[in-house]
Amino acid sequence: MTQHKAGVPNALLIGGILTLLVAMNPVSTDSLAPGVPALRDYFGVSTSEANLVFSVYVFTFGFMQLVYGPIADRFGRRPVLLVAIAVFCVATLMAAVAPTFETLLAARALQGASASAAPALARAVIRDLYGVEGSRKVMSYVMSAFGIMAIGAPVIGGILVAWQGWQASFYFCLVYGIFTIAAVFVFLKESRPGDAPTTLSLGSTFAIYAQLSPNPVFALNCISNMLMYAAMFVWLSGSMLVIVDGYGVSAEIGGLFFGFGSAGFMIGAGIAGRLGTRLGAPTLIMLGSLTGIVAAAIIVALALFDISNGLAVALPALVWMFGHGLHYPQSMAGAVAPFPRMAGAASSLIGFYQTCAGAIAAFIMGALHDGSALPLGGLMLGLSILALLAYAPFYQRVLRQN
Numbered sequence: 001m002t003q004h005k006a007g008v009p010n011a012l013l014i015g016g017i018l019t020l021l022v023a024m025n026p027v028s029t030d031s032l033a034p035g036v037p038a039l040r041d042y043f044g045v046s047t048s049e050a051n052l053v054f055s056v057y058v059f060t061f062g063f064m065q066l067v068y069g070p071i072a073d074r075f076g077r078r079p080v081l082l083v084a085i086a087v088f089c090v091a092t093l094m095a096a097v098a099p100t101f102e103t104l105l106a107a108r109a110l111q112g113a114s115a116s117a118a119p120a121l122a123r124a125v126i127r128d129l130y131g132v133e134g135s136r137k138v139m140s141y142v143m144s145a146f147g148i149m150a151i152g153a154p155v156i157g158g159i160l161v162a163w164q165g166w167q168a169s170f171y172f173c174l175v176y177g178i179f180t181i182a183a184v185f186v187f188l189k190e191s192r193p194g195d196a197p198t199t200l201s202l203g204s205t206f207a208i209y210a211q212l213s214p215n216p217v218f219a220l221n222c223i224s225n226m227l228m229y230a231a232m233f234v235w236l237s238g239s240m241l242v243i244v245d246g247y248g249v250s251a252e253i254g255g256l257f258f259g260f261g262s263a264g265f266m267i268g269a270g271i272a273g274r275l276g277t278r279l280g281a282p283t284l285i286m287l288g289s290l291t292g293i294v295a296a297a298i299i300v301a302l303a304l305f306d307i308s309n310g311l312a313v314a315l316p317a318l319v320w321m322f323g324h325g326l327h328y329p330q331s332m333a334g335a336v337a338p339f340p341r342m343a344g345a346a347s348s349l350i351g352f353y354q355t356c357a358g359a360i361a362a363f364i365m366g367a368l369h370d371g372s373a374l375p376l377g378g379l380m381l382g383l384s385i386l387a388l389l390a391y392a393p394f395y396q397r398v399l400r401q402n
Helices: 002-022 024-030 033-043 052-075 077-096 101-115 117-164 167-187 202-212 216-246 251-279 281-304 310-336 340-368 374-391 395-401
Strands: none
Touching: 002 024, 002 117, 002 167, 024 052, 024 077, 024 101, 024 117, 024 167, 024 251, 033 101, 033 117, 033 216, 033 251, 052 077, 052 101, 052 117, 052 202, 052 216, 052 340, 077 101, 077 117, 077 167, 101 117, 117 167, 117 251, 117 310, 117 340, 202 340, 216 251, 216 281, 216 310, 216 340, 216 374, 216 395, 251 281, 251 310, 281 310, 281 374, 281 395, 310 340, 310 374, 340 374
16 A cells, blocks of 8 residues: 555656656747747748748757657667757757847757657657557646646746747746756656667668658558648647737737647547547547547638637637647557557657648748738648548558558
8 A cells, every 4th residue: 555655656756757848849839939920020030931930940859859769769768858958958048049030040940959859758758668558548648737838838928928028938948948857867767678779870770760651550640640730830830920910919818819729739638548448549530630620610711701809710729729639649659659669769750750740831821821810720721631531541451450
């Protein structure tokens, strides 16, 4: 009895650290989102150029995941995390004091390159500790918990932008990074499996990726996950342009509206954790895509009726993110599950694919932005439909054969 009680705080503590790691990416992006219009005006750049603060971040974020996974499989999760988060803190400070837009972009690129270690290796740690079946449930609970932080990040970002300008959101990220590295250093033990790869070379690294990508189970889950992630990045990069810039809502209220989406994701991920075993991953993945289609169609319809109100975007986005919460943990865990000895590499590869798709989506959103919600809703609708079409016709045959 005593032993059981002693183990509960430890499990909660590890879950909290994993949540901090998984949430580093949305904290680094969501807290900045309310300040994009102010950042654009401060540097005197165009809307599409301002959105590069997202694109350069996610491109380096995605690419470096290809590196962190195999390195962590070779040298361990903990030391790689400590070095990467330390670099993240330095890059975040550089961004906060950037004198030019070019310097800001360089700092964001370094910030993304270092931040990518946190969620990639957190997913690998979950796979290390909880196995194939347990990782699905744990991932859903971690994503639900991180949703609470993702709700707070844009709200805090909006308040800080209104109070001290766009730079304040980077100081918030700096404090977050310092707290996270301290938690990892003090509490997170090494979880690398004993039979993980013992050598590291560029050739062997890309040989691993060449082995992973064609795997039918990996491809099935990865493609659908990537498309939904791209749609989520349309919301991330475009919502404040529409709500704050286009509809004239204040940055504080805009950050609150942005938090609606995070709330929807948290609820969806929590339900997925409870119902995953009963309904099965394929049902939740398809239900998530269908929910996204309906919600994005509502955004488009309201925009066509010229309803220029922040809630007309935020409330359907809450529903869309609920669907994403059903979809994301299941498709992510499903892609990594077939590779217990290469969980770090598999996690990194799917992260690379999804963030590259997100970077492209953010750039397109900035180019199409016209002050209304029509481009935002239209892109989210199209990507949600593609996510369903990439999964539903094939999952039964793929899962049966594998």
